[in-house]
Amino acid sequence: MTGSRVLNRALRSKIMSASEAAALIPAGSNVGMSGFTGSGYPKEVPAALAERINALHADGFDFKISVWTGASTAPELDGALAAVDGIEMRLPYQSDPACRARINAGQMDYIDIHLSHVAQFVWFGFFGKLDVAVVEVAGVLEDGRLVPATSIGNNKTWLDQADKIILEVNNRINPAMEGMHDIYYGTALPPHRKPIPLVTPSDRIGEPYFRCDPSKIIGIVETHAYDRNSAFTPPDETSRLIAGHILEFLAHEVKKGRMPENLLPLQSGVGNTANAVMAGLEQGPFENLTAYTEVLQDGMLHLLKRGKMNFASATAFSLSPEAVDDFNRDVEFYRERVLLRPQEISNHPEVIRRLGVIAMNGMIEADIYGNVNSTHIRGSSIMNGIGGSGDFARNAYLSFFMTPSTAKNGQLSCIVPMVSHVDHTEHDVQVIVTEQGLADLRGLTPKQRAKVIIQNCSHPSYRPALQAYYERSLRESPGRHTPHMLNEAFSFIQSWKAEKAAMEV
């Protein structure tokens, strides 16, 4: 037991192998797992459970569970369980190819939820009983409290709400991370709720550890594994152009006096464009930045390192292997400048609106009136899910949605007459950005938005067709507030390739 991170002696008796732990999860149970954007997910129990399920299926037994998480996880969790058809229902967010394929084939149930809604809906009892929690932690203290890992997500809720708890204690996690977490225990059910006392991103309002009823712990698995640390791809030209438009716009807003010189707390979605914006900020004129976001990617660490950013609040890390190395080297530096919080706090409308966050998120497509689709391809297949984009977009000081102007090698326009699925309505979208340019929709009517979105954001090869749709709608639409020809709003997209080809002749 030397070196064990399970300091509580009584709990050491619960240490077991991953397959022993997996055997404790009953068929049909609702299982709350840790994990948020590829970090802090359990590394061994899900895979062991997948093996067990596979064997049972081979013997003709039914065995599925429902998997609730923070957000997306990794191949060892979502991938492994989906591959053996072990997931009955998944919530609230995923980005796994195997899950996605099963969901879109109609073989797996999926409920896509605002991340800020998840914890409270579980507390309200809207999803039924949580049977088991499987949570990765960095250690168990002598008094039984738990040291959180590289993401918080919904772990506090899972630990509180589950009947039974399985812990994965991962001793790969830098022990110096202890103290970087802020678990808020002031939540309550209405009518007993109180204001959340957070007024700047660096405010500590909670405790560095999870409370945990030791009598609920049925198994502890010791692991030694890395998070899914995806390689960092340097920003491509498209991302750099998008980032450039955003940075120019922010500078303009500061000049106009509509924003402080150090901006306002930044939220940034994951991916290439998000990293490009951060890279732009690294070169840019803004100092003393802060972040109030979900996920800390490489870009934000760089900003902290360079002294451009003073503080970052998030619920998870999502780092490249090199960034992990840097983080571990300078963990003392980062511990003064980073806090991880439960996702009901990182994404809380109350806090986001109070802080006046600047939100920047990716999208699949936007329509000419400013409605945004973040989740569905052709209205029917899910890509990932809405995640926290709605929590941020609705409550932000300023909300950006960004995408390359085309997808699939230019074969599809990401600016369309009418989006095939709406995640963010015209009421929630202030700025749309593509590599072509930026559309500032504030204070514009639907028709004014159409003009600026088509002109500034669409790809030139689709612009004439969009313009033609808009102009003909202006004449033929039954109403002229938001002109549309419902018969053609989608069929138009489908015939675009033909139209585009015709126009290029």
Add this chain to the structure above:
Amino acid sequence: MTGSRVLNRALRSKIMSASEAAALIPAGSNVGMSGFTGSGYPKEVPAALAERINALHADGFDFKISVWTGASTAPELDGALAAVDGIEMRLPYQSDPACRARINAGQMDYIDIHLSHVAQFVWFGFFGKLDVAVVEVAGVLEDGRLVPATSIGNNKTWLDQADKIILEVNNRINPAMEGMHDIYYGTALPPHRKPIPLVTPSDRIGEPYFRCDPSKIIGIVETHAYDRNSAFTPPDETSRLIAGHILEFLAHEVKKGRMPENLLPLQSGVGNTANAVMAGLEQGPFENLTAYTEVLQDGMLHLLKRGKMNFASATAFSLSPEAVDDFNRDVEFYRERVLLRPQEISNHPEVIRRLGVIAMNGMIEADIYGNVNSTHIRGSSIMNGIGGSGDFARNAYLSFFMTPSTAKNGQLSCIVPMVSHVDHTEHDVQVIVTEQGLADLRGLTPKQRAKVIIQNCSHPSYRPALQAYYERSLRESPGRHTPHMLNEAFSFIQSWKAEKAAMEV
């Protein structure tokens, strides 16, 4: 001057006629007017301005203004100005036939905004400078502070932000209303915002009067006029059925322990169905109710009177003439039980989520996957606007959307394959109710929602067609998460009458 409610002597010199005041409003200006759901709007200046505009137009001059309000007003304001083509741009909500006709004819600009966004977007400078405020009040105190009228809306913001102020002092307003208002002056621009210290609907967090810089007041008009008090129509059979389903559901939730016995603070949209729910509550088993809502209609006054409801917080009254009489008779009683607040507080996501409001709003149509259209007919003509429905739906403990299952004498189904405009996404809608029944969407996947919405909510004459669309989509849709046939999602609606006729043969 005997009996004047303008107690400040210096300001008395500003008393003038409505046409003198209207002459002070420049062409092209942004004008912030009071008014919320037919109460507290200026009664004489807008009409005088409309006359002036009409005369100028006759002489060949251009003259339009932009009109910003709390929400909908009345024929004397929206109607009069729209009739003379005096409105360049209107925000954030209207329900006036003349406005609607001009907007949908493409002759008037309209920006439809979440009511909780309005004040802050003006403070942020997103809509440009507010030139003039025209605000109805119940009186001017000796020290220059203003006694609010029958609605608050955005008045605090208009008075603070406008360069110049015109007051209408209406001495029809019961002077005993003084003290029924709670104007919160704790708002700030980010990064200086603090928690809003409101934890129950009855909390006073502000002051009973508006602060007002007297040097900005350029005119005061004394009026003696009633609000637009629409007659109360007793609930029809459809509304009573909808209300019945909701009440039964609430009782079930209490029984399941998911809600306290006195429920949670109620928010209720305006109209017939809302009143029917209140009437149902009057007979029902629930005691010690509270309301945290936008508008107080007759139904809530009845609940207060009967002792079923302890307290109601709102931003406006919208009463029938009989209810006004009752209110005036018992104003001392109501003053202990009612508070009117600025709409940025009545609709604040922070407060709505904290209180755990039960939200009940009307809609135009819902689709089989639970997306809701509150604003547009055929995707292009605006009906009213989103109002506060999004503020409440997204942040409520439970959010109901209700509609008769058909419109236009049964010629249209209000349950459709795909809504032609989305105001509330599948992520924000928990319960859909028609006279046919109730669909509890909590914890359901899109396909499960489709089944229960079609089965429970659609009208039997449209049910087979909806079912057929869903089943064929299940087979033909490119993805099976949210099965759709985009080519038919709308055309289907258009061919319904024919299909329906065919089925009935």
